[in-house]
Amino acid sequence: xxDTAFVKRVKRVKRRVSARVHDFYAVCPxxxxxxCYRELTGLDAAIKDICVVPGGVAFSCKLTDACLAxxxxxxxxxxxMRLTRFKADHFSVLEKKLAAVDWELxxxxxxxxxxxxxxxxxxxxxSDAVAQRARSVIRAALGGKQVQPQLLQDEKYPQTLxxxxxxxxxxxxxxxxxxxxxxxxxKKQVAAAPLxxxxxxxxxxxxxxxxxxxxxxxxxxxxxFAIEGAMIQAGIPPGFFRRYAFETWPGFSPAAFAHLRGLxxxxxxxxxxxxxSDIDPGAVAALTTNLSGHDFLASVxxxxxxxxxxxxxxxxxxxxxxxxxxxxxRRLGNSRDTxxxxxxxxxxxxxxxxxWKVGLVFPKKQFGDLNxxxxxxxxxxxxxxxxxxxxxxx
Ligand SMILES: C[S@@+](CC[C@H](N)C(=O)[O-])C[C@H]1O[C@@H](n2cnc3c(N)ncnc32)[C@H](O)[C@@H]1O
Numbered sequence: 001x002x003d004t005a006f007v008k009r010v011k012r013v014k015r016r017v018s019a020r021v022h023d024f025y026a027v028c029p030x031x032x033x034x035x036c037y038r039e040l041t042g043l044d045a046a047i048k049d050i051c052v053v054p055g056g057v058a059f060s061c062k063l064t065d066a067c068l069a070x071x072x073x074x075x076x077x078x079x080x081m082r083l084t085r086f087k088a089d090h091f092s093v094l095e096k097k098l099a100a101v102d103w104e105l106x107x108x109x110x111x112x113x114x115x116x117x118x119x120x121x122x123x124x125x126x127s128d129a130v131a132q133r134a135r136s137v138i139r140a141a142l143g144g145k146q147v148q149p150q151l152l153q154d155e156k157y158p159q160t161l162x163x164x165x166x167x168x169x170x171x172x173x174x175x176x177x178x179x180x181x182x183x184x185x186x187k188k189q190v191a192a193a194p195l196x197x198x199x200x201x202x203x204x205x206x207x208x209x210x211x212x213x214x215x216x217x218x219x220x221x222x223x224x225f226a227i228e229g230a231m232i233q234a235g236i237p238p239g240f241f242r243r244y245a246f247e248t249w250p251g252f253s254p255a256a257f258a259h260l261r262g263l264x265x266x267x268x269x270x271x272x273x274x275x276x277s278d279i280d281p282g283a284v285a286a287l288t289t290n291l292s293g294h295d296f297l298a299s300v301x302x303x304x305x306x307x308x309x310x311x312x313x314x315x316x317x318x319x320x321x322x323x324x325x326x327x328x329x330r331r332l333g334n335s336r337d338t339x340x341x342x343x344x345x346x347x348x349x350x351x352x353x354x355x356w357k358v359g360l361v362f363p364k365k366q367f368g369d370l371n372x373x374x375x376x377x378x379x380x381x382x383x384x385x386x387x388x389x390x391x392x393x394x
Contacts, residue, residue, distance in 0.1 A: 009250075013105050017063060017251030021048075024066050025173065026076035027056045031380050032202050036075040043072060064256050067246060070176055071239040071260060074201040074228075077180045080162060080173035081106075081246075089123040089168045095133050097170070103141040106174060108248050111142050111159050113174070119165040130163060159245050178245035184227070185242030186294065189286040191221035191278075195325050195361070197238070199380060200224045203389045204232070206378050207321050207359035211235065214320030216356075217276045218307040223287040225323045226276035226300050233272025234296040237264050241294075270296055275315055277305035308348055312356070322349070322394070323359040328366070328387075342369040349373060349394040360390040 001009070028036045036057045040050045045065040051058045056076065061069075063081070070079050084101055088094040107113065115134050117127035124130055138161070160175040182197040195203075204225065209215060215229040231238060240261065246252050278284050284304045291297040301315075307324070326345060328338065342362055349358060350373060358375060364386045367377055375390030 009104065012102070013250045016102065016105050017249075018253065019062070021060050021062055022066070023058065023060050023082040024069070024176075025053070025056050025058050025080045025082065026069070026073065027078045027080065028076050029196070029198060029380065031378070032075045032198060033057055035202055035205060036073065039073050039075055040069065043069060045069065063246075063249075063251050064253060064260075066176060067244075067252070067257050068260050070181065070244055070246065071237045071257075071264070073181065074238045075198050077182060077198065078175055078177040079181070080175055083172040083174060085169060085171050087168050088165075088170050091124065091129070091133060094124060094130065094170070095137060098134055098137040099141075101137075101141075101172070103138055105250060107138075107142060107159065108250060109143050111248070112139060113159040113161040115161050115163065117163045117165075120167075122165040122168045124165060124168075130165070134161065134163060159248070174245075176244060176246040178243070181239065183242060184231070184238050185240075186227055187222060187224075187290050189222055189289050191280070191283040191286045193325075193327070193383070194221055195224045195382065197224060197228055199382060200228045200323075200325075201232075201238075202380070203323060203359040203361065203378070203391075204229060204321070206389065206391045207323060208357045209321045209323075209359075211272065213357075214316050214318045215272075215274045216312060216316075216320065216322040217274065217324070218278075218305070218310055218322065219324050219326050220276035220278045220287055220302070221283045221325065223276050223290055223300070223302070225325065226274050226287065226302075227290065227297065229321075229323075230272055230274050230297050230300050233274070233299060235264070235267050235269055236296055237261075240264065268296060270299060272299040273316065273318075273320075274300040275303075275312075276300055277303045277307070277310070279304070279306050308344065311352055319355045321357045321359065322353050325361040328361075328363045328385075338363070338366060339369050342366045346370045346373045353394040356394050358390065358392055358394050361387055362390060364388045 026036050033052045037052050045068050047059050047061040047065055049060040086097040088097055115131040117130045119125050162173045164171045184197050211233045217225040220226050281304055284302055287302045291300055370390050375392040377388040378391050379388045
């Protein structure tokens with residue numbers, strides 16, 4: 001590209017991408033849309049038209065503010081940027097409309113995105129054929145698999161294009177996130193059956209956890225609740241330690257994003273208190289590895305301990321929040337074992353955590369075993385299982 005052509009393109013990217021308000025869509029797990037709505041409305045950014053829609057929350061803003069949302073939102077799984085909408089009921093029309101998109105303004109040269117297509121009640125119902133048309137148009141526009149930006153060469157930061165067709169109306173979106181947003185970029189190790197970080201956040205939030213609360217995670221595994229809680233206490237954005245697909249986009253401003261990260265970093269504080277423990281030494285070792293190298297995680301005290309022998313008065317004078325993600329399903333053996341285990345947990349919480357706020361994950365059908373704790377169930381799906389978090393006060 002000549003210097004003049006480059007300067008012209010930079011100007012077009014600024015005019016057509018950076019300076020404009022676009023439509024975005026935060027994809028949320030079932031049950032987390034209202035929380036995402038609340039998070040979005042609480043951001044210090046020029047975001048408008050925030051609206052709960054099927055599968056997520058829609059909003060409009062400039063790209064920089066959507067980058068800020070990606071940095072700060074804890075509940076969504078990913079954020080998509082809408083590129084265009086058009087009607088097409090024939091492949092020739094589809095190809096023409098695809099070719100009319102200024103791909104080079106949105107994606108870097110050499111990008112060969114993964115293409116996900118869903119079609120409903122549309123004449124062009126063959127998703128592979130739609131994807132194939134889109135692939136050849138984009139390869140022609142962006143030069144196919146040439147030298148890709150460094151971040152895209154790394155498989156962990158893939159670029160995906162989503163194409164959705166309903167009643168012949170096509171909607172094209174690019175994924176901003178790359179790896180899902182619940183990947184916070186901290187965990188080097190996972191233990192058995194980890195919760196996703198956005199679900200852990202939703203449970204902490206429902207249990208009433210705030211940055212000022214002491215947090216106890218007595219079946220911590222590799223520490224999902226503990227790390228999420230410590231980040232909230234320290235005021236650290238959930239995306240601070242990760243990278244995003246949008247960092248490769250021509251419209252992305254590294255300086256503006258560095259500024260947003262810098263503003264967040266100025267406010268980090270290390271005053272929190274998290275007690276994380278597990279009966280399994282392997283889990284404690286995994287948590288210790290995850291904590292290492294992060295100063296702000298010094299607020300997390302990791303230890304090996306049997307929950308049923310734990311006395312919170314021995315390590316804190318303050319009543320706070322206790323969250324548990326106990327083993328369930330096959331790992332506990334038959335249903336009688338599971339019932340007995342959950343009853344024992346309920347008894348322990350009632351006896352030694354009286355007055356503590358509780359978030360307790362359990363298989364939905366086990367709810368009856370927690371009766372006397374008076375928890376309200378917050379249903380969710382995880383790993384294909386119907387679970388719930390019991391929320392309330394012990
Ligand atoms: C489902 S895993 C927790 C996963 C964790 N929340 C995460 O996201 O990484 C359940 C954990 O409970 C621990 N556990 C089971 N019985 C326990 C007990 N009596 N005391 C403490 N931990 C226990 C297991 O060792 C296991 O690590």
